[in-house]
Amino acid sequence: xxxxxxxxxxxxxxxxxxxxxxxxxxxxxxxxxxxxxxxxxxxxxxxxxxxxxxxxxxxxxxxxxxxxxxxxxxxxxxxxxxxxxxxxxxxxxxxxxxxxxxxxxxxxxxxxxxxxxxxxxxxxxxxxxxxxxxxxxxxxxxxxxxxxxxxxxxxxxxxxxxxxxxxxxxxxxxxxxxxxxxxxxxxxxxxxxxx
Numbered sequence: 092x093x094x095x096x097x098x099x100x101x102x103x104x105x106x107x108x109x110x111x112x113x114x115x116x117x118x119x120x121x122x123x124x125x126x127x128x129x130x131x132x133x134x135x136x137x138x139x140x141x142x143x144x145x146x147x148x149x150x151x152x153x154x155x156x157x158x159x160x161x162x163x164x165x166x167x168x169x170x171x172x173x174x175x176x177x178x179x180x181x182x183x184x185x186x187x188x189x190x191x192x193x194x195x196x197x198x199x200x201x202x203x204x205x206x207x208x209x210x211x212x213x214x215x216x217x218x219x220x221x222x223x224x225x226x227x228x229x230x231x232x233x234x235x236x237x238x239x240x241x242x243x244x245x246x247x248x249x250x251x252x253x254x255x256x257x258x259x260x261x262x263x264x265x266x267x268x269x270x271x272x273x274x275x276x277x278x279x280x281x282x283x284x285x286x
Contacts, residue, residue: 103198105220107248116149118269135173177204202228206235220252
């Protein structure tokens with residue numbers, strides 16, 4: 092499969108994001124040639140079972156991202172705790188996050204790299220969370236031709252991340268997680284017909 096035919100869907104989530112991710116993947120139709128990358132704010136100093144919990148809601152393989160790991164279609168990659176992640180071509184790069192840096196910009200960093208370092212089709216999704224992480228990255232994705240979707244703030248546990256993205260960016264759709272999941276298939280199918 093060529094790099095250009097692989098669709099990367101990146102999901103950014105923070106506080107309250109577990110439930111949104113579960114709802115998204117529980118309702119996701121089968122979509123070939125799509126890889127999913129989850130950038131979630133997790134406590135850096137604690138072991139996480141977020142991968143095991145998510146696996147209960149999907150038949151897709153779920154794994155913590157590894158440095159220099161190649162992105163494969165039909166897989167879900169999760170940002171490990173205490174790390175930042177970028178994409179270079181069709182490979183993930185994972186580095187340690189400075190523990191002294193109190194502001195977590197993991198979503199912005201990944202979205203920006205997806206916009207600048209990946210020349211295939213991409214979608215960024217901002218889910219429940221406090222703060223504004225993801226907004227600057229979403230703007231960059233839009234500027235580079237990527238699509239940005241946002242969870243409806245009325246369906247979130249913490250709404251500031253989605254609201255900030257809506258106010259500052261050109262979002263394609265604002266909807267509940269299950270609706271976002273079905274809309275992904277529409278976007279990918281439309282892109283396939285145009286290519």
